[in-house]
Amino acid sequence: GHHVSSQHVRIRRRELQCRFDIEKFTPAFLSIYESLVPVDEEIVKQKQLLLSLRKLVNKEWPNAQLHLYGSCANSFGVSKSDVDICLAIDDTNMSKSEILLKLADLLQADKLENVQALTHARVPIVKMMDPVTGIACDICINNLLAVVNTKLLRDYAQIDERLRQLAFIVKHWAKSRGVNETYKGTLSSYAYVLMCIHFLQQRTPAILPCLQELEATCVVTIDGTTCAYFDQVDRLRNFGVQNNESVARLLWGFFQYWAYYHDYANDVISVRTGRLISKQMKDWTRRIGNDRHLICIEDPFETSHDLGRVVDKYSIRILREEFERAADILQYDPNPSVTLFEPY
Ligand code: GTP
Ligand code: MG
Structure with a gap:
């Protein structure tokens, strides 16, 4: 056990080293982003x-x-x-x-x-x-909870433009690769955006704050669920300036994380807290009914709701293979802004 795991750590360390020329792909990813934004x-x-x-x-x-x-x-x-x-x-x-x-x-x-x-x-x-x-x-x-979580996402998007850049490209990748289909056991667009927000909350220095941990300036109660967070986001416009990572670097980090670093057995990503929390704490360690909790993404307001609940033992393999494919393309491919989106 010990020997194997230390070797595993060594492999991971090597993968953490980003290719030296990652920045040269930023213009191509930005032009893909621009082409997707509605006029x-x-x-x-x-x-x-x-x-x-x-x-x-x-x-x-x-x-x-x-x-x-x-x-x-x-x-x-x-x-x-x-x-x-x-x-x-x-x-x-x-x-x-x-x-x-x-x-x-x-x-x-x-x-x-x-x-x-x-x-x-x-x-x-x-x-x-x-x-x-x-x-x-x-x-x-x-469906007023959906109206409020829509506003939360919109408010996060106004803090740092890199969130929209990253999320548009991740959504485009997911649609091109067929992993944005909840009826087939893969993730919703809403889940992918939450993954991107959480990822940017986790950077050092952080690119996004955790709005639900700040003083609440927007409070509504819907069907007994209180939704509260800091929504004066124009006061947070400079939040991420200490971090100068570009979209290509962030994409690389996002896919590395989901391919090789996320602890699927133990961790839940939580935009509500801006941290990882444990499955144990949420009692998401075993299958209950159809909720298998193979990839755990906590809804920011309906905290008992795992957006990964649609994922089953077959689709988790497809998802993880796609994360690995994307991570490896961003690491090694000469033309990642094309290869990443090739249809499956
Ligand atoms: P696209 O239509 O794929 O561009 O994205 P979308 O943001 O409209 O996402 P989607 O159609 O997946 O969901 C629509 C909205 O429903 C989301 O933005 C959320 O506000 C809300 N929603 C709340 N809970 C859930 C959930 O468990 N699954 C999904 N899919 N949507 C949810
Ligand atoms: Mg929609």
């Missing part, structure tokens, strides 16, 4: 759609509100993504399904296309397409 025109169209839906919904339910959430509002959305909208309503006379069906009727009557109420989905929604803007849209009911 202003698209943001304007999304806002237009939201405004017209508000009008429509408020005619039927004057007190209801519509909120954007997910990638169109968290600042991690690529060009042409679907728009996620949450309808906040407290109508005690109608069930969720009845509200969804009524909403579907209203949308259909307003000439929106492909209107479909999915009342039995894990998250029940109405799907539709707006023929005016060409935007596809999902509307869910009273």
